[in-house]
Amino acid sequence: MSLPEGPLVLADPALAIDPDEVLRFQGYKRGRDVPGPDVRALFETALAEGRRLMRPRALVRWARVTRVAADALEVEGESLAIPRIGALWGEVEHAAVALCTIGEALEQRVAELWEARELPLASMLDSVGSGAVESLAEYVNDVLCQQGLPSLKVTNRISPGYADWDVAEQRRLFRLCPGDAVGVVLNEACVMTPGKSISLLAGAGRAARVDHYFSQCARCWMRDCAYRRVPARATVHR
Template sequence: MTIISSQIVINIDEEKVLADIGYNGNCGPPARMRTLVHEYARNATQLINPAYTHVIRNIDFVVGRTVYIEGGSTFKSHVISGLLKNCEQVAVFALTIDSYLEEAASQLADDGLVVQARVLDAIGSNAVEQVAEHIHKMITATASIQGLVTSQRFSPGYCDWNIVQQEMLFRTMNGSSSFIKMTDRYLMIPQKSISGIMGIGTREDDVANYNPCKTCERQGCAGRR
């Protein structure tokens, strides 16, 4: 089921937006940049139209790096199988803030207003992450009522979970994610969209606290948690 929700309150974190566009550490933003971010953040809400869907599926069994999901889907990843082998269910979700904001940012860039376009793009990234956090809390609250815990969110393209598995993830949702399209390179349209999974189970240490980054030796990884 697709939910178009105006009830998700988006409060743009202006400090995170500034950090996203390069102002962090010892490099503080000039006053005019703070003003620009503040004005765009205040007005961007009219360009944000959150929509999301999620399904809960039983995990049939796990063999090696392959997870067999109720309905015939398979997820193939050592990181994902390491999580889901300790879970009874998996939540599969997709969400977006729609395309209005990215279209506005594209128009700004076409008009030569590159800085403004970059600011608006960063605001969109902050907004879609807030929608993802809303969905995470909602799924976690539902699981908690049943005495279950949830994991962090994981998306195709993270660690060893190949981006081509995006197609399998969407198939698992049985068409309920029709408000998001997928390109032949498995990218999502609108671009300000997130898809992924959350494990659901009973074991706090193996589910809620599961973090493959703690044992990963890869250096300089932008996705490290």
């Protein structure tokens, strides 16, 4: 199996933005809170505006893993301190670093709406942007899985700042995969610009652990994959 060499840009994939995910960012609890017609109408307005403004892009780079420890992963000389990574991923041989963004136009429009005191639309549009970049990250994870087939199992994504992985580790990811090609930069506080951006890491290996806490296949967008392990519940791509 030969993984792609060098950085690869994925440009303008068509993303399915989950209304429930957007409403979750608005504070609604799935199955408990039922938004009224006015909220649904506001969502549709914000979604249309968001689709006009966003420019989804992702930069992906595969790298060789040189050491796996209980709480660390060494990738091409960069030692990533990730709690419990050895137990979570098992023996991975490769790691993919990816930077996902929807660009800055949506954020600029949100700022304009706040300035104009159009607060409900500003808030909903911001949530649409958050839902969109999450959908993009899921899409990228699925692309990585397809790149690993048939020989390599690919893990679910993780990101600095989540699940006890220190956000300061962003610097190491950016050294492995600089964001210039997709216009993503990192400041001294390890915050990315544009703000609607996600950095992620996924592992791959013949003996990688992939289904012990969530099945990757359950939400993969590939309809006719010969290697599917469980039926898809939904798709992030159409």
